[in-house]
Amino acid sequence: MSDDKALTPRSEDFSAWYNEVIMRARLADYSPVRGCMVIRPEGYAIWEQMQQALDGMFKDTGHENAYFPLFIPQSFLALEADHVEGFAPQTAVVTSAGGKELEEPLVVRPTSETIIYAMLAKWVQSWRDLPVLLNQWVNVVRWEMRTRLFLRTTEFLWQEGHTAHATQGEAEAEARLILGLYRRFMEEWMAMPVLTGAKTDSERFAGAVRTYALEALMQDNRALQAGTSHYLGQNFAKAFGVSFQTAEGGLDHVWSTSWGVSTRLIGGLIMTHSDDAGLVCPPRLARYQVVIVPIYRSDEQRSSVVEAGQHLRQELADAGIRVHLDDRDGMKPGAKYYEWETRGVPLRLELGPRDLEAGTVVMARRTGGKEPIPMAGAAAAVQAALEGFHRQLFEAARARREANSLRGADRAAFLEFIEGPGGFVYGGWCGSSACEAEIKTETKATIRVLPDEEFRSPTPPTTCLWCASPSVAEAVWAKAY
Ligand SMILES: [Zn+2]
Secondary structure (H helix, E strand, O other), rough: OOOOOOOOOOOOOOOHHHHHHHHHOOOOOEOOOOOEEEOOHHHHHHHHHHHHHHHHHHOOOEEEOOOOOOOOEHHOOOOOOOHHHHHHEEEEEEEEOOOEEEEEEEEEOOOHHHHHHHHHHOOEOOOOOOEEEEEEEEEEOOOOOOOOOOOOOOOEEEEEEEEEEHHHHHHHHHHHHHHHHHHHHHHHOEEEEEEEEEEOHHHOOOOOEEEEEEEOOOOOOOEEEEEEEEOOOOOHHHHHHOOEEOOOOOOEEEEEEEEEEEEEEHHHHHHHHHOOOOOOHHHOOOOEEEEEEEOOHHHHHHHHHHHHHHHHHHHHHHHOEEEEOOOOOOOHHHHHHHHHHHHHEEEEEEEEHHHHHOOEEEEEEOOOOOEEEEOOHHHHHHHHHHHHHHHHHHHHHHHHHHHEEEOOOOOHHHHHHHHHHOOOEEEEEEOHHHHHHHHHHHOOOOEEEEEOOOHHHOOOOOOEEEOOOOOOOOEEEEEEE
16 A cells, blocks of 8 residues: 555454554565565564563563474374364474475474473473473464464464473462563553453363463454463473472472463554554554654755754663654655654654754654653653653553443343443353353353453352353453454
């Protein structure tokens, strides 16, 4: 599409709008291989910011990065029964290489539990070798029929954490620790509010005892599973023979966890904040937090305004702000504004001859509103504005989520809501997977989480919203990506 044509509005076709935002902001493009995605520099810069923040949090909590191979012997997958059942239909398998048939086919990793446990069996002997707190930043392949940029692609980038512990309690605490850490990242970096809680058995990771998840509500009122943290019990340890001598001299299998977030988060970021003018990027993840646009008519004006812009850029950069001076000649300021808006830059500073005389610069927010600020001390003002911008995005997203949540629903209210505007529906659940499946078949809505206490309704529901049997837990339903 041409770069000056308006985007399809969200209200008209959300899916078309989403793709256009990505293409226009040059975040990603379609690959010659169906279902794969090329992440362009603008998109990869966001991923790098995400990686940096998360990696710091993992290391602060004692985790180490490592690398395990892309190829996994096919027989490994079969060792954990639920795991193979969950992943086998999605695997890509290499059967020949170097011009010869392989003796054993190799699976391109869909996730790395199996190969990591095969190695832990070798490395862990005693309680002194525990805990093992590993993470890796890699690509994985899961064959997908219907793909969407960032949200669902055959190959994607992620981090996968894998930990092994001497006790059940430690492993459970680890799974919860990571859930909290992911939540902090999603709120404090992505400005994306999330619900946390446990998945039901039918939505659990293949091979896990319990799966915790973070769920966000997108602007089209569909839920996005933004991350998961699994308590694996001893399932993989038993399948791969990862046992250790306990401090008391006995023998036990390790207790483990795995957890991951992926480039899908970029899709979540887009669908949470962006608008009909294009991408809106939260400041802490933006490649450029600020763009300075010089305004001039003559060559003489140009040299003084650009020079002042260079000083301003330096001052902001020295304060740790990611800033770009757009001094491209032969392009009107309005065209630059438009371009940086579609690319999601949080703040724009407009600097013209009259501003120079007055000792001011005009600060414009991506989400609307602009005012002059004094040049002296501009870095502090910009810093404050970036923080304010983050808070504004988060509050707006939370208010939107709450406005699109229905609590205490009965069957009729649930159906009307889910077939109508959609959103999060809080209601009682009888605990039966048959009931859950029936709802899914009839409405396509699934239980996103059994929410953690702070997200539950003040008055717990007493009956299942579908079958009216006694409720065993409050659940949150939505149609999901
Ligand atoms: Zn029921």
